[in-house]
Amino acid sequence: xxLLADLAHGFSIALTPTNLLFCLIGxxxxxxxxxxxxxGPTGTIALLLPVTFYLSPVTALIMLAGIYYGAQYxxxxxxxxxxxxxxxxxxxxxxxxxxxxQRGRAGAALAIAALGSFFAGTVATILIAxxxxxxxxxxxxxxxxxxxxxMIFGLxxxxxxxxxxxxxxxxxILLGLLxxxxxxxxxxxxxxxTFGISELSDGIGFVTLAMGLFxxxxxxVNLEHAVAPKLEAVIGRLMPTREExxxxxxxxxxxxxxxxxxxxxxxxxxxxxxxxAYAIEKKLARDPSxxxxxxxxxxxxxEAANNAGAQTSFIPLLTLGIPFNPVMALMIGAxxxxxxxxxxxxxxxQPELFWGMIASMWIGNLMLVIINLPLIGIWVRLLKVPxxxxxxxxxxxxxxGVYSLNxxxxxVGLAALFGMMGYAFYKFGCEPAPLLLGFxxxxxxxxxxxxxxxxxxxxxxxxxxxxxxxxxxxxxAALLIVVLLPSIGRAREAAFKx
Amino acid sequence: xSGGTRIGQDVGAGLMFAGFGIAGxxxxxxxxxxxxxxxxxxxxPRLLCWSLIAVxxxxxxxxxxxxxxxxxxxxxxxxxxxxxxxxxxRYLIEPGGLVLATVVTVxxxxxxxxxxxxxxxxxxxIGLAIGAIGLFVYALSLPMTIWPF
Numbered sequence: 001x002x003l004l005a006d007l008a009h010g011f012s013i014a015l016t017p018t019n020l021l022f023c024l025i026g027x028x029x030x031x032x033x034x035x036x037x038x039x040g041p042t043g044t045i046a047l048l049l050p051v052t053f054y055l056s057p058v059t060a061l062i063m064l065a066g067i068y069y070g071a072q073y074x075x076x077x078x079x080x081x082x083x084x085x086x087x088x089x090x091x092x093x094x095x096x097x098x099x100x101x102q103r104g105r106a107g108a109a110l111a112i113a114a115l116g117s118f119f120a121g122t123v124a125t126i127l128i129a130x131x132x133x134x135x136x137x138x139x140x141x142x143x144x145x146x147x148x149x150x151m152i153f154g155l156x157x158x159x160x161x162x163x164x165x166x167x168x169x170x171x172x173i174l175l176g177l178l179x180x181x182x183x184x185x186x187x188x189x190x191x192x193x194t195f196g197i198s199e200l201s202d203g204i205g206f207v208t209l210a211m212g213l214f215x216x217x218x219x220x221v222n223l224e225h226a227v228a229p230k231l232e233a234v235i236g237r238l239m240p241t242r243e244e245x246x247x248x249x250x251x252x253x254x255x256x257x258x259x260x261x262x263x264x265x266x267x268x269x270x271x272x273x274x275x276x277a278y279a280i281e282k283k284l285a286r287d288p289s290x291x292x293x294x295x296x297x298x299x300x301x302x303e304a305a306n307n308a309g310a311q312t313s314f315i316p317l318l319t320l321g322i323p324f325n326p327v328m329a330l331m332i333g334a335x336x337x338x339x340x341x342x343x344x345x346x347x348x349x350q351p352e353l354f355w356g357m358i359a360s361m362w363i364g365n366l367m368l369v370i371i372n373l374p375l376i377g378i379w380v381r382l383l384k385v386p387x388x389x390x391x392x393x394x395x396x397x398x399x400x401g402v403y404s405l406n407x408x409x410x411x412v413g414l415a416a417l418f419g420m421m422g423y424a425f426y427k428f429g430c431e432p433a434p435l436l437l438g439f440x441x442x443x444x445x446x447x448x449x450x451x452x453x454x455x456x457x458x459x460x461x462x463x464x465x466x467x468x469x470x471x472x473x474x475x476x477a478a479l480l481i482v483v484l485l486p487s488i489g490r491a492r493e494a495a496f497k498x
Numbered sequence: 499x500s501g502g503t504r505i506g507q508d509v510g511a512g513l514m515f516a517g518f519g520i521a522g523x524x525x526x527x528x529x530x531x532x533x534x535x536x537x538x539x540x541x542x543p544r545l546l547c548w549s550l551i552a553v554x555x556x557x558x559x560x561x562x563x564x565x566x567x568x569x570x571x572x573x574x575x576x577x578x579x580x581x582x583x584x585x586x587x588r589y590l591i592e593p594g595g596l597v598l599a600t601v602v603t604v605x606x607x608x609x610x611x612x613x614x615x616x617x618x619x620x621x622x623x624i625g626l627a628i629g630a631i632g633l634f635v636y637a638l639s640l641p642m643t644i645w646p647f
Contacts, residue, residue, distance in 0.1 A: 054638060165508075167560075171515040171553045178522055178546045190539035193525055216580060223576035223610050388614060389622055392607030395580060396626055399587035399603055400596075404640050412588040416581050423577055427569050428511035446542060458536075 007129060010355030014363055019059050019356065026063035027364045030070020031372060035078050035379045039394060040088065041071040043215040045330045047397055049207050049337070050404045057338040058353050062360040064334055065314070068327050069121065069361065072270055072307045073368045076113040077379055080106055080299070089270040089306040092278040096291060096298030103294050108240040110376060112296060113303040114369050116252040120304035121365035123256050124263070124311035128318070129358050132347055135319040138468075139344035142320075144452035145462045149472040151445045154322055156476045157266030158437050160483045169434045172425075176438025177445075179204055187450070199410045206333045208402055208411045209439060210326065212418025213425070213432045215398045219391050220423045238373060240296075248300040251281055255301035259308030264315050269325040273309030274302035311361060318346055318354060322444075326436045506566025512558025519550030579610035595643040596635065600627040 013019060033044045045064050052060035075090030080097035093113065100109040142150070159169045182193040183203030194200040240248065258280060259273035281301040282291050291298050314331075316324050321343030323329040335342045340350065347354050372379075402415045425432055456462035464470045505513075522543060529540030583606035590599040601623045608619035634640045 051638065165557075167553060167557055168511055171511070171550065171557065174546050174550045174553060175515065175518055178518070178543065178550065181543055181546075185539040188530075188539050190529060192529065192539055192543060193522070195525075216584065219607075220573075220576045220580050220610075223580070224573045386613070388608065388611035389618070391580075391611060392583070392604040392619070392622060393626060395583050395607040396587075396600055396603050396630065399584055399591075399599070400630060400634060403587070403591055404634070404642075407641060409588045409592050412584060412591070416584040416588070419584065420577070420581060424514065427507070427572060428514060429507040429567070430511050450537070 006355050010359035013356035014359035022059045022063040023360045023364045026066020027070040030067035031074035034071035034074020041068050042326050046210040047401045058356045066364045069310045072310050080109045089274045092302045096295045099294035107238040109299050111238045112248045116300045116304040117307040118369045120256040120308035124308045125362040132319050136344035136347040139320050144448040145469045148448040149469040151441050153472045153476040154266040168430045172434040173438035176435035177442035180439040180442030208415050212415040213422040216419025217422025244296050247296040251297035251300040252304045255304030256308045259305030260312045263309035263312030266324040269313045270306040270310040273305040277301040277305035326433045329440045506561050508561025508566045509558045512554045516551045516554030519547040522547040576610040583607040594646045597627050
């Protein structure tokens with residue numbers, strides 16, 4: 001009963017005109033960047049962070065969340081129509097979605113993707129509402145030792161579930177941890193890695209780093225190959241046939257379950273969920289050879305999964321205050337700007353923020369289904385804006401965005417440096433996401449490690465004597481062992497190869 | 499740059515990680531270290547730098563031993579012009595103001611594309627300068643100067 005009252009309270013907040021408006025703006029901006037290849041939700045959220053200073057915290061977070069799940073809807077549109085994933089998590093949708101489009105079933109594929117996403121979004125919203133309060137109750141019992149062990153678990157999970165080479169992910173995390181040390185050491189006042197530059201004594205700005213690695217580097221990479229998408233947009237009838245609907249429905253349910261579970265895990269989120277759901281559909285199918293040739297399940301499952309994963313990745317953020325993927329790290333950045341301490345206290349101390357955000361997610365999903373299907377024509381036309389015009393525009397927005405954070409020209413130069421680093425990472429096949437996680441978690445880990453050791457009077461056994469801490473460390477060890485087993489390592493490679 | 503790179507992705511990444519580690523050790527050479535139970539500010543940086551060097555060495559060796567995928571060609575034009583655009587913004591915004599910074603940044607960014615059309619880029623720069631003033635200075639009232647004088 002409490003749950004219903006809380007949800008009603010949430011809806012009363014999400015339905016105020018301002019919040020509705022910014023929920024819509026977030027969803028539309030998300031769809032836009034999802035459609036446009038070369039600008040992802042991570043870069044966009046970093047770009048819009050300074051603008052959110054002028055909103056109330058609830059409104060700002062509602063809008064930023066809308067960008068993340070909106071991008072999941074938008075990404076599938078271009079994946080289906082022109083075989084160009086606007087968003088990384090829509091890559092698998094290109095396989096069967098575009099094959100359906102070539103058979104003249106583009107409309108049905110789009111409708112299945114949108115309705116499947118909506119179903120998944122609804123389930124994920126309910127899941128967040130059900131799971132978060134008890135989880136945050138549990139998290140309130142966490143001391144420094146538990147937090148440290150949780151972050152170890154998070155970092156190992158991020159390595160295990162990262163795309164591409166494991167050891168490169170380890171290197172990126174280490175580099176992120178090192179960058180996170182920049183600034184004044186809290187205990188001794190020693191300046192570390194500041195080169196005597198006063199702007200660096202407070203550390204490297206998180207938005208500056210994210211904007212360089214994701215925004216600037218993306219512009220450089222995208223300018224290399226001028227994208228001129230060919231439009232063969234015969235969308236056709238939107239309604240799926242009865243046979244298509246019969247095939248899609250169970251796949252949507254399976255995709256939702258997979259996405260909801262993987263979204264909660266460290267390193268998880270939309271991308272991993274979509275890949276895993278596709279692989280599982282292919283395994284379950286009676287005739288796997290149909291996949292890649294327009295199998296309805298190959299659209300329904302990953303689209304449901306990426307949306308479910310995008311949303312449930314908010315659970316660790318809202319209950320534990322720990323971001324498990326770069327977008328969530330940016331949400332933490334936004335909360336800190338507003339002076340909100342991310343963590344288990346949010347559910348009880350900031351109920352209007354917590355329940356308002358949950359309710360807005362469902363409303364945003366509903367808006368996306370209603371608005372987007374009729375708007376597909378407009379989104380597709382936007383693709384005709386050539387990248388040679390888009391690139392300088394995004395570059396300018398990055399410059400203004402970084403500058404306006406602290407009115408500091410120095411940080412714009414720093415963003416340029418990180419952009420160059422991001423370009424090198426791309427060329428060397430290193431994913432930037434683990435670096436960002438290391439950067440965020442590094443200072444928190446050091447703080448909790450030192451605090452736990454102070455409280456235990458220097459006894460390191462504190463990490464294994466407390467049951468929750470021990471459990472988390474064992475889970476981390478189990479993850480590590482699992483991924484080092486050769487057979488599972490191969491399966492992991494196969495899953496990412498698709 | 500026509501096929502000049504001989505090093506592979508893994509070797510390149512390994513050298514990069516090791517390079518960061520070595521540079522970090524050099525910068526942190528004077529930070530007090532302490533012991534594992536009484537850590538001083540130099541302890542964690544040194545630990546991370548040595549780990550980076552080790553991880554970098556493993557990646558590079560693995561690349562040398564097991565065959566490496568070649569590094570994709572570096573395109574210097576977008577890389578340098580995008581950087582130039584941002585650095586121009588960094589040095590123009592404070593004494594020069596928003597209009598000058600916008601026009602120069604947009605022009606440099608536009609030249610990063612091989613398909614650049616000068617007339618179109620000039621129009622875009624002017625349009626974005628007007629838009630930026632409207633959005634950031636008037637609508638959001640960010641404290642920014644518009645003109646250099």
